[in-house]
Amino acid sequence: MNGKHLFLTSAGLTDKMKEKLFDIIGKCPKDVKVLYIPTAGIETDGARESLAICFHELFLMGIQYENILVYNLELILSKDYQRTYSSYVTTPFMLTRLLTFEELNQFDAVFVSGGDVSVLCREMSRTGFDRILNNAIKNGLIYVGISAGSMYAAGNLTDGLHIIDNPIIPHWNGSETTVLPNGKDEIKLADGKAVYVEDNYMSVI
Numbered sequence: 689m690n691g692k693h694l695f696l697t698s699a700g701l702t703d704k705m706k707e708k709l710f711d712i713i714g715k716c717p718k719d720v721k722v723l724y725i726p727t728a729g730i731e732t733d734g735a736r737e738s739l740a741i742c743f744h745e746l747f748l749m750g751i752q753y754e755n756i757l758v759y760n761l762e763l764i765l766s767k768d769y770q771r772t773y774s775s776y777v778t779t780p781f782m783l784t785r786l787l788t789f790e791e792l793n794q795f796d797a798v799f800v801s802g803g804d805v806s807v808l809c810r811e812m813s814r815t816g817f818d819r820i821l822n823n824a825i826k827n828g829l830i831y832v833g834i835s836a837g838s839m840y841a842a843g844n845l846t847d848g849l850h851i852i853d854n855p856i857i858p859h860w861n862g863s864e865t866t867v868l869p870n871g872k873d874e875i876k877l878a879d880g881k882a883v884y885v886e887d888n889y890m891s892v893i
Contacts, residue, residue, distance in 0.1 A: 691887045694831040694851055696838035698858040699802075699879035700742075705893060706749055708884070712830060713796045717750025723787075723795045727761040727811050728836040729803025742801060742834070757795070759783065761808075767816035789820050789827075797830040800837030802858075808836055809845050822849055835859065838883070843872060852890055856883060865892060 693712050695705055713720055724742065729735035746756060764786055765771070774780070782791060792798075798821070800808070812818040825831050831851075833841050835858045841849045842856040853872045860876040868875065868883075868890060875883055875892070884893045 691828060692825055692831075692851065692885060693828070694825070694833070694841060694885040695882050696831075696833045696841055696852075696856055696877075696885065697882040698835060698838070698860070698877040700745060700834050701749075701832065701882075702880055705882060705884075708893075709797065709830065709832070715796065718752050719755075720751050720797070721755045721795045722746065722751055722757070723792065723798045724756055724758050725761065725798065725800045725808075725837070726758060727801070727803075728805060728808035728840075729801045730760065730762070731804060731807060735803045738802060742799070746799075757782070759787070761811035761815050761817055764811075764815045764817070766814050786815055786817060787820065789823055792820055792824045793827055793829060795829065797832055798824075799832045800834065800840065802835030802837060805836035805839045805844060805848075808840050809847050812840070813847050818847075818849065825849075825851065838877075842875075842883070851885060852883065854883075868892060 695701060695709065701709065710717060726739055729738050763784060831841060838856050838858060841851045843850055843853040844855040854869060854875045857874050857876045860878050864878045864881065865876045882893050884891050
């Protein structure tokens, strides 16, 4: 699968978004492989509690637990760090090291959780995973952002992915964005809404 496909959601995928996701992947849910990045949401108990909801939602989608890899960037060494006492481990397990581009592309989708977007951005940059992830998205890895995960892929932060230039404001309770701005104005998303990006085209769904 080639081309960019991103679901930048306010609070997760709706049923219609899930259908669209599986249509793009072209596999039965039980065969779909997901990389789940919880890094933005593990620094407080309130944020950690959302992990149970995320796994529950993935299970309801038909995705098998054994096909979900939880990849916490806070456990990954910094990109310039040289191993010392663990250097004898010549093939460290993938949960303890930076994934390669080829390994990342073995997954059908990456889900990036909500929480603190500054923590997520810091860890993406510290580990160097931001570059690998960006290349994988361009190669067809589907990106599903939830709140902070959506903000990181959008134009909210200087060091974010900037897949789109517009900042995303999730959980919006006022007058929401229904028609996308021509420039780089904010996109205000209510829960149940998302910005869907396909190559250079984007829409609110």
